[in-house]
Amino acid sequence: MTSEATPQQASNAESPLGLSSSDEILNRVGHVTRTLHDSLSGLGLDKILEQVAQDIPDARDRLAYVARMTEQAAERVLNATDVAIPLQEELAAGATALQQRWQDVMREPSLKSEYNLAANDTLAYLTMAGKNTAETKALLMDIMMAQDFQDLTGQVIKKITGLAQELEQQLVQLLIDFSPAIPKKDAEAAKADAGDNASLMNGPQIDPGAVDVVASQEQVDDLLDSLGF
Amino acid sequence: MANTNTKFLVVDDFSTMRRIVRNLLKELGYTNVDEAEDGVAALSKLKGGGFEFVVSDWNMPNMDGLTLLQNIRADAELSKLPVLMVTAEAKKENIIAAAQAGANGYVVKPFTAATLDEKLSKIFEKLEKAGA
Numbered sequence: 413m414t415s416e417a418t419p420q421q422a423s424n425a426e427s428p429l430g431l432s433s434s435d436e437i438l439n440r441v442g443h444v445t446r447t448l449h450d451s452l453s454g455l456g457l458d459k460i461l462e463q464v465a466q467d468i469p470d471a472r473d474r475l476a477y478v479a480r481m482t483e484q485a486a487e488r489v490l491n492a493t494d495v496a497i498p499l500q501e502e503l504a505a506g507a508t509a510l511q512q513r514w515q516d517v518m519r520e521p522s523l524k525s526e527y528n529l530a531a532n533d534t535l536a537y538l539t540m541a542g543k544n545t546a547e548t549k550a551l552l553m554d555i556m557m558a559q560d561f562q563d564l565t566g567q568v569i570k571k572i573t574g575l576a577q578e579l580e581q582q583l584v585q586l587l588i589d590f591s592p593a594i595p596k597k598d599a600e601a602a603k604a605d606a607g608d609n610a611s612l613m614n615g616p617q618i619d620p621g622a623v624d625v626v627a628s629q630e631q632v633d634d635l636l637d638s639l640g641f
Numbered sequence: 642m643a644n645t646n647t648k649f650l651v652v653d654d655f656s657t658m659r660r661i662v663r664n665l666l667k668e669l670g671y672t673n674v675d676e677a678e679d680g681v682a683a684l685s686k687l688k689g690g691g692f693e694f695v696v697s698d699w700n701m702p703n704m705d706g707l708t709l710l711q712n713i714r715a716d717a718e719l720s721k722l723p724v725l726m727v728t729a730e731a732k733k734e735n736i737i738a739a740a741q742a743g744a745n746g747y748v749v750k751p752f753t754a755a756t757l758d759e760k761l762s763k764i765f766e767k768l769e770k771a772g773a
Contacts, residue, residue: 486657494664553754556664560751563655567700567729612707612738613700616729616750626731629756632749635733639740 461583468580472573479569486562493556500549507541514538567615645670648691652676652683652709653698653727658750662696662727665754669761680704684712687719699728699735707742714743723764727752 514535518528620627626635649671651662659676666674675692677683679701686692695713699706706726713719726739729750739747745767746760 483657490657490660490664494660553664553668556661557754559657560661563653563658564729564750566655566657612730612732612735613705614730614732615700617731620731624733626733626736626749629749629752632731632736632747635736636740636747639737641740 461587465580465583465587468576468583472576472580475569475573475576479566482562482565486559489555489559493552497549497552500545500552504542504545504549507538507545511535511538511542564616568618571615646673647671647693649674649694649696650677650683650686650692651696652678652680652701652706654678654701655698658698658727662757665757666696668754669758680706680709680712683709687713687722688716690718692722695722695724696727697724699726699730699739707738710739710742710744723768725760725764727757 514531518531518535617625619625626632649666651659651666651674653659653662653676656678659678663674663676666672675686677686680697681703683695683697684704687695695709697706697709704712706728710724710726713722713724723745724743725746725748726744727748727750728735731749736747745764748756748760
């Protein structure tokens with residue numbers, strides 16, 4: 413370090429007024445701050461902040477409502493598929509058993525053609541029943557899988573609710589600090605406790621194109637492969 | 642093929658996802674499944690003994706899935722337990738952190754039944770090879 417090392421040295425271009433550019437930046441920031449302060453005071457800054465701080469809990473309640481309703485809907489669907497899947501399995505098992513029995517009976521030749529006809533129709537129906545129940549069950553599994561939206565959207569909502577809460581606390585703190593009329597509350601709660609692993613808990617990625625985000629299971633697998641797993 | 646009597650613990654704070662994973666496991670033939678809603682509850686169930694496989698979410702209150710995994714690997718009784726992470730966390734650093742902590746597999750949500758089946762089979766295959 414030389415004795416002459418001052419901040420001005422790093423940016424010593426002289427302005428027409430003879431001020432260094434860093435002095436000018438400070439002047440300008442000061443000016444902008446004054447203007448902002450004046451206009452905000454004119455608008456009633458404390459009133460605006462108060463309004464925002466009041467609106468946030470309302471937004472949070474609405475998000476909580478969305479989370480609650482989607483959870484209830486997902487639960488209803490899962491309850492229905494839980495009941496429907498065994499019913500389909502029962503139908504399928506019955507059809508298979510009857511099919512087997514009719515096939516055994518048909519091995520004995522019969523002279524009654526009507527009887528044979530009815531037996532053939534029954535067999536055809538049983539085959540269809542087996543096929544359709546299998547397809548229905550696959551659809552029911554698909555309906556069940558689709559309920560994973562509740563977990564994913566729920567995580568996003570939780571995340572936003574958390575952000576809103578933080579914002580609210582900061583605004584409340586701002587109000588406490590600058591408008592003594594407002595009762596002190598939540599001052600301690602304002603300190604969010606972020607754990608060591610917090611930066612690794614971002615919830616579902618809503619933009620698969622973002623940097624450092626894997627867009628598919630294949631990319632997860634490729635990354636793990638490259639790590640030797 | 643793994644023993645269909647393998648005892649699973651499904652860890653997720655969303656009951657919807659626990660039910661989905663439980664149903665998928667049942668469809669794959671694994672009917673011996675228990676659930677836990679966070680890492681703390683999971684660890685206490687695991688310490689009770691008997692579990693042979695853990696399927697865990699990452700982002701959960703009280704104790705997250707990565708911490709749970711680290712606790713499992715640090716516990717003499719549980720350290721060998723296979724752990725499959727099934728999570729919406731999809732950052733590269735997440736996958737690397739999970740791999741370094743000793744996860745046996747990583748499935749990113751939303752996933753399909755086929756993906757879960759494939760990852761489970763792969764883990765069982767590796768375990769059999771290691772055991773043979």
